[in-house]
Amino acid sequence: MVEFGRNIGFPVIEKQISIDQIARYAEASGDHNPLHLDPAFASNSQFGGVIAHGMLTLAFISEMLTRAFGTSWIETGKLKVRLKAPAYPGDKVSTWGKVTKDSVHDGTRTLVCSVGLRDSNGREMISGDATLVLPLNATG
Amino acid sequence: MLPTAGEQLDLGRLAVERAWVAKYLEAVADSSPIYTQLNSAPPMALAAHVLGALIEKLSLPPGTIHATQELKCMSMITLDQEVSCTATLSRPLQRGEWSFVAARFTVVGQGGEALLEGKSTVMVPHAAAQDG
Numbered sequence: 001m002v003e004f005g006r007n008i009g010f011p012v013i014e015k016q017i018s019i020d021q022i023a024r025y026a027e028a029s030g031d032h033n034p035l036h037l038d039p040a041f042a043s044n045s046q047f048g049g050v051i052a053h054g055m056l057t058l059a060f061i062s063e064m065l066t067r068a069f070g071t072s073w074i075e076t077g078k079l080k081v082r083l084k085a086p087a088y089p090g091d092k093v094s095t096w097g098k099v100t101k102d103s104v105h106d107g108t109r110t111l112v113c114s115v116g117l118r119d120s121n122g123r124e125m126i127s128g129d130a131t132l133v134l135p136l137n138a139t140g
Numbered sequence: 141m142l143p144t145a146g147e148q149l150d151l152g153r154l155a156v157e158r159a160w161v162a163k164y165l166e167a168v169a170d171s172s173p174i175y176t177q178l179n180s181a182p183p184m185a186l187a188a189h190v191l192g193a194l195i196e197k198l199s200l201p202p203g204t205i206h207a208t209q210e211l212k213c214m215s216m217i218t219l220d221q222e223v224s225c226t227a228t229l230s231r232p233l234q235r236g237e238w239s240f241v242a243a244r245f246t247v248v249g250q251g252g253e254a255l256l257e258g259k260s261t262v263m264v265p266h267a268a269a270q271d272g
Binding site for chain 1: 166167168178182184205206208211215216
């Protein structure tokens with residue numbers, strides 16, 4: 001059985017990127033690339049200034065999936081995304097998600113979702129697919 | 141100089157402790173209570189650690205950009221364990237002024253169980269890679 005477009009509510013995670021957050025993320029992740037931390041270096045790059053780590057912005061999508069699906073996400077989730085555009089300090093970003101495939105097979109319910117992150121101008125920064133397994137009695 | 145394709149890299153061990161998880165969650169501004177409730181770590185925290193370790197291990201040049209990310213969560217990552225991280229590199233692809241370097245990684249728990257797998261692709265500035 002395959003059903004499309006089930007009305008599963010994805011919470012919208014909204015964040016504003018800041019220089020302080022990028023610095024904290026560099027410390028937490030160990031990624032000290034000067035593109036994220038050194039304004040002089042970054043100003044000479046194709047980005048023209050420091051940008052947030054891709055994994056920092058991807059964490060917002062993971063937060064959305066965790067809030068939507070709980071342990072199903074952190075135990076069975078798969079994610080495949082492209083990082084399409086950078087986030088700059090000051091950018092306001094928000095997540096989005098929708099179910100594109102909802103199937104039950106051999107006693108297992110599997111959801112495939114399109115997920116992404118965009119800025120306040122609608123610019124797509126990350127997009128891709130998430131897949132996870134839900135308990136059969138989960139509502140959607 | 142870019143690494144050899146197929147080369148397996150030991151990215152070391154990581155103590156998954158409450159303070160480390162708290163530092164990560166604070167950095168990404170994630171207040172989800174589930175990790176505290178379940179004494180667990182976000183899969184993305186380990187993926188972030190792996191990417192940071194990979195960049196350091198490979199001495200990737202400044203200006204390297206993260207292009208794509210895949211992640212497969214295989215089990216809950218409980219606190220107070222030491223996990224091991226390894227990665228295998230693909231053959232770099234040259235596209236204009238960039239080299240695309242992909243690494244498949246695995247995070248294994250202290251009991252030997254696979255916790256997380258994934259693939260990170262980064263774009264390395266070609267001139268910097270040749271110099272480096």
